[in-house]
Amino acid sequence: MNIFINLHSLLSFSQNLLRAASSASSKAAPAASGAPFRCTLFPGDGIGPEIAKAVQVIFQAAKVPVEWEHHTISTHAVTPGGDLISQEALDSVIRNKVGLKGPFATPIGKGHRSLNLTLRKALQLYANVRPCKSIPGYKTKYDDVDIVTIRENTEGEYTGIEHEVVPGVVENLKVITRAASARIAEFAFKYAHEVGRKKVTAGHKAAVMKLSDGLFLECCRDVAKKYPHIIYEEVNIDNAMLYMASNPARFDVMVMPNLYGDIASDLGAGLIGGLGLTPSGNIGETASVFEAVHGTAPDIAGQNKANPTALLLSGVMMLRHVGHHSTAAKIEDACLSTIREGKFRTGDLGGKASTTEFTEAICAKLR
Numbered sequence: 001m002n003i004f005i006n007l008h009s010l011l012s013f014s015q016n017l018l019r020a021a022s023s024a025s026s027k028a029a030p031a032a033s034g035a036p037f038r039c040t041l042f043p044g045d046g047i048g049p050e051i052a053k054a055v056q057v058i059f060q061a062a063k064v065p066v067e068w069e070h071h072t073i074s075t076h077a078v079t080p081g082g083d084l085i086s087q088e089a090l091d092s093v094i095r096n097k098v099g100l101k102g103p104f105a106t107p108i109g110k111g112h113r114s115l116n117l118t119l120r121k122a123l124q125l126y127a128n129v130r131p132c133k134s135i136p137g138y139k140t141k142y143d144d145v146d147i148v149t150i151r152e153n154t155e156g157e158y159t160g161i162e163h164e165v166v167p168g169v170v171e172n173l174k175v176i177t178r179a180a181s182a183r184i185a186e187f188a189f190k191y192a193h194e195v196g197r198k199k200v201t202a203g204h205k206a207a208v209m210k211l212s213d214g215l216f217l218e219c220c221r222d223v224a225k226k227y228p229h230i231i232y233e234e235v236n237i238d239n240a241m242l243y244m245a246s247n248p249a250r251f252d253v254m255v256m257p258n259l260y261g262d263i264a265s266d267l268g269a270g271l272i273g274g275l276g277l278t279p280s281g282n283i284g285e286t287a288s289v290f291e292a293v294h295g296t297a298p299d300i301a302g303q304n305k306a307n308p309t310a311l312l313l314s315g316v317m318m319l320r321h322v323g324h325h326s327t328a329a330k331i332e333d334a335c336l337s338t339i340r341e342g343k344f345r346t347g348d349l350g351g352k353a354s355t356t357e358f359t360e361a362i363c364a365k366l367r
């Protein structure tokens, strides 16, 4: 019975991610399904290079026909007055249509603009899609988390338009446009429709931010009318966080402006076991970039302790995006069964395995 439950859950987990990735990615997918492809790789800062290396090793073991194009985007490469991200790096993603990225460090409260925001804005990666689903065999408080957060990625509170009016008074402009709100609402409903999800919840604070969040809701309502078979609801973002923490099964697909989506998606990651496990896709019209949702983990960088799962599962999303479904399923199964078996788990999951040992355990299953 237990075996059945585990296999069944694993299967639906895989199918879910598979459908999620295919649907999320339908717009900017390269033409040839299953064919050799090029991918721009940004290893990033901190643990980024270690986990990117792990993904490359695992992809090689699975014989993925990928050619990596390495480019450096890093806080250490930023020079005063220079471009935060080189045109060469942007052109590489546009040409390849897909990229895989590790985390970028961002100076807190000072220094240059966020490299993540710059990349998302430059490539118009307007939809951040994060499937947060309980991992069979890895026990957390809830076994039934199955939420997909869809976050508007280009505007809202993260425009980066801030200024000091007078000393001691600063303004930060939250920008909500009809065009971007309608685009993300359409994406969320289309996604829900294509993967057979039943409900879309819009997170907002329109009682306070009446015009901006009000416009966001107006766009969601308009789009919802086109999808009468999908339940549409609106929940205040503070209440939504309470419900997510106390009864996550209440949610299905959630669509939100930038900041709320950022917070909700990290809460979702926490519900399934932490940031080290959660993949994501930043989807645009012309290119898509897949990334782990965690940061550079400076406390463990360079120590061979990082869990590469989030970046690996982001790579799995990318593989489905380019049509390599069976290889994607093989890698995903090898990764999830390694976690489920428990012999090689990294420290964040309560184990003692190094990044290299965990990577090797996955490769051994693939060979």
Ligand code: NAI
Residues within 6 Å of the ligand: 047, 102, 103, 104, 105, 106, 107, 116, 275, 276, 291, 292, 293, 294, 295, 296, 297, 298, 299, 300, 305, 306, 307, 308, 309, 310, 346, 348
């Ligand atoms: P963080 O995600 O780097 O670390 C939070 C905690 O989670 C740390 O204890 C870390 O060791 C652990 N952790 C994260 N990823 C892990 C992994 N794969 N395996 C094992 N443990 C892992 O968040 P923090 O400390 O707030 O941010 C550090 C830097 O990362 C900052 O400069 C921040 O701006 C940047 N950052 C970048 C992101 C991106 O590029 N998408 C996202 C979030 C933060």
